[in-house]
Amino acid sequence: MVKVTESRASWVASVFGLAALYVLGTVTPLDVIDSYLGGINVTNLLQAIFALLAIFFFNDSVRRLAKVSIVRWTYYSPLLSIPIMILSFALVENKGPTAADFIDTRMDQLATAVYSGTYMVALLFTVLRIIYMLRHEAKSLYATFSAGLLVVAAAVSCHITYVVLFQFSPWHAWARAIGSWFDRLFYVGLSVTAAGWLILFVSKQIPRLRLWMADALWLTALRMRVHADPSRVSPAWDLFNETLENGVYKSLIVLHNYERGNLMTFPESTQRRISQIEAKLDVRV
Template sequence: MRSIPLAVLITFGILIALFLLRTPVALKQPQQRPAWIATGAGILGLLTVGAIVPLEDIDALLGGANIVSLGKTVLPTIAFWFLRDAIRLQITPPRPRGNRLVLLTLVVVQVIAFVLIPGREGTDENFVNQAVLSPAGLIWALLYTGGVLWIAATAAVEAFSIFKSIFGLFVIGAFMIAAACLALAIHCVLVFARTLPPRSDDALTTIFALFFYTGIVFAAFGFVVLVTRELAWRAHLLRLLRINRLYPSSQGGYDVPQVGGPFTGSPESAAYIVLMKIRDRQLLDSIELSAGHERIVSRIERRMSRTLVLHNFESGSGER
């Protein structure tokens, strides 16, 4: 099991880098905030694992009443909720985001159930095993496992149905997390009913740990693919905007919105708009690009064509 803390540590570092990298854009563009919030919640959630900072130290700062265990349930719930919203924004046309009132209700009820759990004094890494012996503890655990299972599964289904290759790692990770939550829910119910078969305790907790933390790593790397792809298209968009503005015409054909302005879709769709504008101006305005600029535009055009073919293939295979 030593590989799990190491993998969590690597994932933690990646998430911090992504969070810092996306902060300037997220503060300016609302459509970038779901992924940014998900990353921040994921960073805080990984702190509650104990692989980065000892749980005793974190819990002591929070009052020493196993509040860190509440963080283990609330933070992943928030992270996956906003990550699903980020996935939905990648779909064309973007799908509606989740109702924040549902998320707020889920979190508040978790907190209330947790507060009602008796005997929360001291820091216990396996607090859930003792907590679920009480009705409040069982409700708290099932709200967490059921909520994350639902959010992760729906996010995986939506990502798989639209972008199979791009979100492959995320899909695998999300389904693994959903399976882990199912195993933990079964474990909690059996513990509460005091019908847990011999040696099944270790088996179910091992399944949860293996699937959950491995799933987090897969989902995080899938998220890296998403962010890297988005940043690449944003760079292409900036190049196209710059090239377009270098060739003004009497007809005003260079008037293309700035990135972060009226563009409401993904950076890829915005880049497509600017690319078509440049090609139209070459025909209608008779502008001539320099050899270097033509190479840049053609290279982006080829990449865009490959992406469109891939999306059409995936959409077609999904319909079948």
């Protein structure tokens, strides 16, 4: 897929999200993955870090799509939770053997509560920040997108309530009952959010793809055909690594430099197409 500005963070978020799913044991058995890491549930820590990074970069992609400027302390503050999570995880006693219920079976330890609570607070902060960024866009697809995020926020709030009640009150059974709603709500909210985001993102990009895709592909093919680049992979790399407009602009520069360097001009039909693309760029500027 050809990149556009706001899709870059979305791609990174997807990579971290897939990594988080992998260490859940959905692809390779959990005990097999964790055995390579000492068999002490380090996969749980990795899953939490990967998931947090996924939603962090997803937040950045939404920010770019909604054209919201960075407020640095709110933007980077969720990442401060990662060293706290690592330290508190290290203080958990009897971390092994590998188990899917690692958190629940060790919630009586303060270190576990700090580890799990910090992770969830960081997630909740990031989700609420995304919802706040979209507060003026509460309509159509943005409304569906925000509704899914609200369900995710409710799920995370359930887990935070579970941690606090279990650690600081005698109502352990009630705390577990509230915490059990996390999985039920989280995956429903995540599914709605993912569907809304995909539809929203594609709908935003269709006009741009229609406007520039054909020109970008034609210019890339021309660069390859005439060997305008020192490297054979440069045209394809620019197509995938640049935004469509930037890729078109860069291809035009490369082709003009090729003409000047070889003291030649392209055929009239090719020149006419290049002139049309340049005129389109001038209009966009």
